[in-house]
Amino acid sequence: MRLSSQLDIQIEDVEHSLMQQAQARLDHLTKPLGSLGRLESLAKQIVGITRTATPRLSQKVIITMAADHGVAQAGVSAYPQVVTQQMVANFLRGGAGINVLARHVGARVVVVDMGVAGDLPSHPDLVSRKIGYGTRNITQGPAMTTEQACAAIQTGRDIVVHEVARGVDIIGTGDMGIGNTTASSAITAAMTGTPVEQVTGRGTGIDDSTYARKLYAIQQALAVNMPDPSDPLDVLTKVGGFEIAGLVGVILGGAQARLPVVVDGFISGAAALIAVGLESRVKNYLLASHLSQEPGHCRVLESLGLKPLLDLDLRLGEGTGAALAISLAEAACKVLTEMTTFEEAGVAGKVT
């Protein structure tokens, strides 16, 4: 029995008949046919996801999950591990990039401690769901146990259920974790069969010798653990991270709740690879927010068959790309629901 069967994932298909109705309305709006491009396809997709002819994305939430990575010991990052918890504190004070961009688009940020390597002071806005004090060093063995991976995934799903109860129309994903581009490159290499050098980048901005250590660490992690690409849960357990596993749960939970899930950058993308590997129907619920500067992200999106909405040379994570794209998704729904048709506006149609 595949381990993933214990997760009991039930994702419905999107609603195709409503999507056709949405297309018909889009075709009658006062604009040349198809002239709002990807905003139109986005609106149609969100109709299919939400099973709502006139979706409104007023309640927007970005779930930013933080955790530490044992592989940081291998000297793969430009920043010390303590930055993970310091940045969580920064999120809670509202001074980080994600806070600024989420406020800009009217989204709430839910900050989750999935496994930061230190005790964080309690804070009313911090969701504490620590699976452990950071993963184990993947160059020496699996990042976590199967039980931990399943618990982290379930945590992500539970958080979505909680947000649905509070009221949410769209979810964005975000991450924080020193060392997590290393884990994401390992996941991407394992899941897509791409050579490590092609999916490994400079993360937070590492120099040549750190980059060489990072490449070596990923190669070692894959050689030591031999993750099985046909079993995404195995890959996650062996070379993943607690925040990545949590995000797998957020993505699965979002799809299960029929919510559009806006996937941030490379780390969220690695989580999406695992989630879609577990259940391919998840893909229809995903919106790729942007193309990260991390070279592996391009491979992730290719593998998922997703085209990013934005290409702004971002590589911060935290959910910053997701925040910007959520605003485009909201704009797309407003096009569908607020624009008038040719008939309503008394505008003449095509003559040729």
Added chain:
Amino acid sequence: MRLSSQLDIQIEDVEHSLMQQAQARLDHLTKPLGSLGRLESLAKQIVGITRTATPRLSQKVIITMAADHGVAQAGVSAYPQVVTQQMVANFLRGGAGINVLARHVGARVVVVDMGVAGDLPSHPDLVSRKIGYGTRNITQGPAMTTEQACAAIQTGRDIVVHEVARGVDIIGTGDMGIGNTTASSAITAAMTGTPVEQVTGRGTGIDDSTYARKLYAIQQALAVNMPDPSDPLDVLTKVGGFEIAGLVGVILGGAQARLPVVVDGFISGAAALIAVGLESRVKNYLLASHLSQEPGHCRVLESLGLKPLLDLDLRLGEGTGAALAISLAEAACKVLTEMTTFEEAGVAGKVT
């Protein structure tokens, strides 16, 4: 004497020392160096344009100019000419794409009749500055007189002055005019020396025979008028349009008022080609909102040396791309002014 000298264009250079200060602050914010990519360069540019260390883009205005084109008689569009005035009425009722997207980003839309071929009912939100009832057919002679071109440019500049008095922090450009991709292709071919076929697209969605007529009309317009690429005002006069000339004025006026000007798509881009041709310093004040599906737009942006912020397969015009990009510009300024620095947040810096 070049005709353009009578326009008395005075554009200052952007403020480089403040841009350096902005870069220094961006480099201290709690994020890896440069990790917010184009948002960072955008913030820096806006600091330079506005001469403000902490710019706020709270007052956003999109100036959407409408006019008709005599060349519509040549059967170059999929829609009848009356659609121009019907769409102006739609703008005033708030049901068009630009209304929806401008509301989404918190921008006002200023609708200007620069030369619609019909009398529009007066409306409190319509700025009536009709230069004529549509241009003349460019396949038979110049679109307008030099006096008309100068008057239209001056109108655009005056409207910006008026908006500055009301309070505005950023301007977006927009257009409406059946036949105006034909004029814009002619301008682009003339100004950049690119073959007509490479800068001519399907506009609102024309069929093959209409496309053949459109190509022929543009070639004829260039052959009959022989616009002089070294004299942008000559090009504008001979193959332009009243709304395009008005937008040239908006762009010049925006730069003169030290405002960031967000250029919409192909038609606004053709206006930018003329404006930058008249005064090259204007270029530093421009933000290219998106890459239109119109093939000529790519050539326009190349020629201006501008990289679009968005690529969403839009080809509606009206200022819709500018509206979406204005939101990114605002986000960029908030990154600069609202994010905390490493020092303020007590977050450790790089170790390698």
